[in-house]
Amino acid sequence: MEKDKISVTSDNIFPIIKRFLYSDQEVFLRELVSNATDAILKLKTIAKLGKIEERIDDLKIKVKIDKKNKTIHIIDNGIGMTKKEVEKYINQIAFSGAEEFIQKYQEKNSASSIIGHFGLGFYSSFMIASKVVIYTQSYKKDSPSIFWSCEGTPTFRMKEIEKRDRGTEIVLFLNEESREFLEYDRILKLLQKYCKFMPIIIYLSSTEKEGEISINNTNPAWKKHPSFLRDKDYLDFYHELYPNQLENALFWIHLNIDHPFRLTGILYFPKIENKLDFQKDRIHLYKNQVYITDNLEGIVPDFLSLLKGVIDSPDIPLNVSRSHLQSDTSVKNISKYITRKVSDKLDSMFRTDRENFQKKWEYIKIIVEYGMISTKNFFEKAKNFFIFSTINGMFFTLEEFKEKIKNFQKNKDGKIVFLYTSDKERQYSYIKYAEDRSYEVLVLNSPLTVHLIQKLEMDYPNISFIRIDSSPIDKLIHKEEKYSSELSEKEKENLKNLINTYLMNEYKFSVKLENLSKKDSPFLIIIPEFLRRMKEMNSLGRKIVEKDQEKFYQLIVNTNHLLIKKILKEPKEENKKILIQEAFNLTLLSKNLLQGKNLTLFISKKIEDLAK
Structure with a gap:
């Protein structure tokens, strides 16, 4: 029996292994099965070179659980080791590698900073075992079989033993803290996780179950x-x-x-x-x-x-x-x-197949969008196949859509305006105004939309993306025809005072009077494009409380609507208040902003009116 110390510079190597690799104990099985796989692949290579006389077949790895004796056995019929190889690969290389690896962990103070924890090798056994035994027989027939054991200290025992079959068996005597690994289902899941596609067939068995099962697909x-x-x-x-x-x-x-x-x-x-x-x-x-x-x-x-x-x-x-x-x-x-x-x-x-590409687009567009805003090389290629869908289900590349609208969808600065909706149902009324004027509207409803359009506008300075509800439609698209107000300056001032008095004590919207078409609504609630973008970019991934959003909203009052004139001509102050609040509540309702107590009061009053 040979007794000696492992070639490491610190007697504390085993406590360090356990301390720094504790969270990833389960990788011991991957490492040992990987070593067994390597041993068999090396044997196959040597056999191909004609350096082995015996027939090489039925190559496999076995994992056996012995719950009664609290051991796990990893057995291969690969190349095996001679005494000199045990001294080299176990006593020297494996543990000097352990020391080097642990130093990396100490420098980082965190196991999570290391990718995959791959290559831990044989010494990972001591994360879960109080004692490790190796039985090995080299493919070289004149070499004796070797026994090696270590109990988690730099001291080991090694001796020649009775001849065994070619290959290596590693026996792990599990410590008290790691008894979970004696459970069949636990080991089965680990093998399926780490070894599912290893190139050598792996079998699992237990002393508590009959037979054995194969784990892996060796040719994925x-x-x-x-x-x-x-x-x-x-x-x-x-x-x-x-x-x-x-x-x-x-x-x-x-x-x-x-x-x-x-x-x-x-x-x-x-x-x-x-x-x-x-x-x-x-x-x-x-x-x-x-x-x-x-x-x-x-x-x-x-x-x-x-x-x-x-x-x-x-x-x-x-x-x-x-x-x-x-x-x-x-x-x-x-x-x-x-x-x-x-x-x-x-x-x-x-x-090659644009129709099929368009059918799949809804399911892949967020991948493409994310790639475009985060990876420059991908953006340069993707801008040629990125497609926009319209509210009518038509698809266009950016260049195709730009060509389609360039003559009739421009703003006052001459930029081509890409009108879009993020929600066809909630923004229906705004879409209707655009359709009435024969404008094209895109559907951009991704959580990444705001980032993507910022990127595209930087790359294409002559275009501007504007959400359909960010301003009255006739303010978004430049028109030669202008609407003049039918109200005097005094009437405008009076109107603004009425709205501030009856509405803005409760709602903190900004108010703006606009000269719009008589066909447009008396009130519009919008978030100006630049404010909404700022809000969306700041709130990506978190929900904004509805009340916090009020500072972004703007109430547009259409000075040319008949209802506005009726309000100003109404002699009774109470009736003015009712008309303003009713019209405003309907506008809130259309934006899904009428909620809670105010929604209940509004519905109750409407039911009362119907019952009269």
Whole structure:
């Protein structure tokens, strides 16, 4: 029996491992199964070179749970280790690697700053085990079988033992705090999470259950050539990745490049409702078919986080801080490549099958919008296939729509005005005014609309996006014909005083008199475009209290409406008050701003009037 100390400089290496990696204890299983996979792949390589006499078949990894003895066994029939290799890879390299890795954690003071915690290797066993035993037999027949054990201190024991079958068995004697890992379902879920697509078949068994089950698909779709895959194969794999997804993906992109970096994968475009949701079923990052993480922050542009699928690359540095990734050349190139593949796919769909592209647009537009406002390279490509829909369901690119309206939708500064609605139902009356004048109105109802139109206006200085309810329609579009007021200056002053007296004590709107068409409403409630944009940009992601919004609203009074003249001619002050308040309440009701007590009083009075 050989007894010695592991080659590390600190006796505290094991407490440090447990302290800094505690939150990610579960990765021990990924690391040990990855090592077993490597051992089998190395054996296959040696066999191909003709350096093994025996027949190599039935290569596999077994994970066994022994709840009675409180142990977990990870067994492979791979290359195995000689005594010298145990000394090198276990006593020296593994633990010197442990020390180096832990130093990174100490510098950051946070395990979350390291990408994926991949490559922890053998020493991750001590996160959950009070004792670890190794039995190993090298493929070299003249080498003896080796026993090695360690109880979480720098001291180990090693000796030659009776001959075993080729391969390595690692036995973990679980500590008190980690007994959860003796539960069959817990280990099953971990294997399905981390090892679902590893290239060597993995079996799970337990002393408390009969038989064993296979865990993984060793040849997932992203490893196959696209020419061998049908649509059904891609969709089946999508549901294999995300078993809880009921709907199919809309379409997908197969990634495959080996220079200047190596990367394979499949990105799926799911149906996305009109909202940003980054939390559910995100893209999975793999390294050589081993699951690493679904947090790709710093690895791909943010807007791609809305997609689903798999990216597998051995060239993404994982044991570094996320901030370091931003300056890593490989990561920069990978990010550019994926962005280009996504934009190329969308551009190709738009050019080759526009009708189908338009059918899918409602479900993918928020991805495109997010990419346009956050990623310059994507914006330059996407502005050619980004499409706007009108209230009548027609689709136009920006250039197409600009050409359509350039002669009759301009403001006083000569800019082409892109009128739009964010809600066809709530802004119906404003849309009707525009339609009566034969203006075209777009539908822009995304939470990112305000950011996108700001970006487009910067890139196209001769256009201006204006929401349909931000001002009276005849003030939005420049017209040669002007409406003059039929009221005298004294009547205007009197009118403003009446409105301030009877309305603005309760509502803190600003008031503006406008000379509009007699056909327009007596009152309009608007939020001027620049104020509304400021409000929306400041409130993205949080709800503004209705009362806080009042400072943005403006009450437009149409001085040419017949009701306004009737109010001014009414001799009785009480009747003036009733006329003003009734007209104002109807305007509030049309904007969904009449609420609570005032709404109840208004309805009660109307019912009384009907009963008279």
